[in-house]
Structure formats: C-alpha cells, structure tokens
Amino acid sequence: xxxxxxxxxxxxxxxxxxxxxxxxxxxxxxxxxxxxxxxxxxxxxxxxxxxxxxxxxxxxxxxxxxxxxxxxxxxxxxxxxxxxxxxxxxxxxxxxxxxxxxxxxxxxxxxxxxxxxxxxxxxxxxxxxxxxxxxxxxxxxxxxxxxx
Numbered sequence: 001x002x003x004x005x006x007x008x009x010x011x012x013x014x015x016x017x018x019x020x021x022x023x024x025x026x027x028x029x030x031x032x033x034x035x036x037x038x039x040x041x042x043x044x045x046x047x048x049x050x051x052x053x054x055x056x057x058x059x060x061x062x063x064x065x066x067x068x069x070x071x072x073x074x075x076x077x078x079x080x081x082x083x084x085x086x087x088x089x090x091x092x093x094x095x096x097x098x099x100x101x102x103x104x105x106x107x108x109x110x111x112x113x114x115x116x117x118x119x120x121x122x123x124x125x126x127x128x129x130x131x132x133x134x135x136x137x138x139x140x141x142x143x144x145x146x147x148x
Contacts, residue, residue, distance in 0.1 A: 047074065113125040122147050
C-alpha cells in the first residue's frame with residue numbers, strides 16, 4: 001500500500017478545473033464558423049447588372065457616358081483555374097485572368113480592374129485608363145457591377 005500525502009489529493013481538484021477550462025476553450029475555438037476569404041467570394045459565377053464606359057476629356061466639362069444594362073442570362077464567371085468565362089451581348093468568351101487578393105486587383109487581357117466592392121452577393125470592378133499622349137488629361141473609366 002502506498003502512502004500519498006494529503007496535500008496532493010486536496011490539490012487534485014484545483015488541477016482538474018483549469019485543465020477542463022482550457023479544453024473547453026480549445027473545443028469552442030475550433031468550432032467557430034470561418035468566414036469566406038476573398039478568393040472564395042470572388043471566384044464565382046456573377047450576373048451582369050451594368051457596365052458603364054465613361055470618357056473624360058480635358059476639352060469637355062461633362063464625361064461621355066455609355067451605360068449598358070445587363071440582360072437576363074448574362075454573366076461573368078471567375079474560375080479557380082485562372083479562366084474567366086462570360087456571356088455578354090450574346091457572345092461567349094473565355095480568357096485568362098490573374099487575381100491579386102492582397103491588392104484587390106484583377107488583370108484581364110490588359111485591363112487592370114480594381115475591386116471596389118466585394119461581398120457575398122455583389123462585386124463592383126473599376127478601371128481608370130489614362131491615354132499615353134503627353135499633357136493630356138483624357139482618360140476612360142470602366143465600371144462593371146455584378147451580383148449573385
């Protein structure tokens with residue numbers, strides 16, 4: 001028979017309680033629902049709501065604006081394999097794209113779009129494009145509004 005000092009047995013409860021508390025915190029922390037990251041929200045099929053092509057000129061006070069309202073069935077899909085598939089104005093197209101999650105930018109065939117808004121249900125892309133002529137303040141701005 002072993003003789004265990006009384007102080008060890010009386011402190012056993014004090015050891016079990018903190019261990020149970022730590023275990024409970026670890027289990028609760030691992031069960032948290034993780035939110036979607038930027039790539040998960042971005043890489044989806046999006047319905048086209050509207051595109052706006054605006055031309056700003058140093059010789060004119062108001063920009064020339066050309067809006068296009070998306071039609072039923074028109075979409076842009078950003079796939080995880082780096083391909084963007086679209087159906088707009090009765091034309092199917094597939095082109096490569098690159099996506100920078102860190103800078104919120106998308107590059108599609110020479111167009112460099114900034115992601116202005118990105119939620120689970122909407123995305124707005126914007127691209128200002130300055131002309132190369134020296135001293136010119138002329139530029140185009142493209143805005144694409146998408147929804148899921």
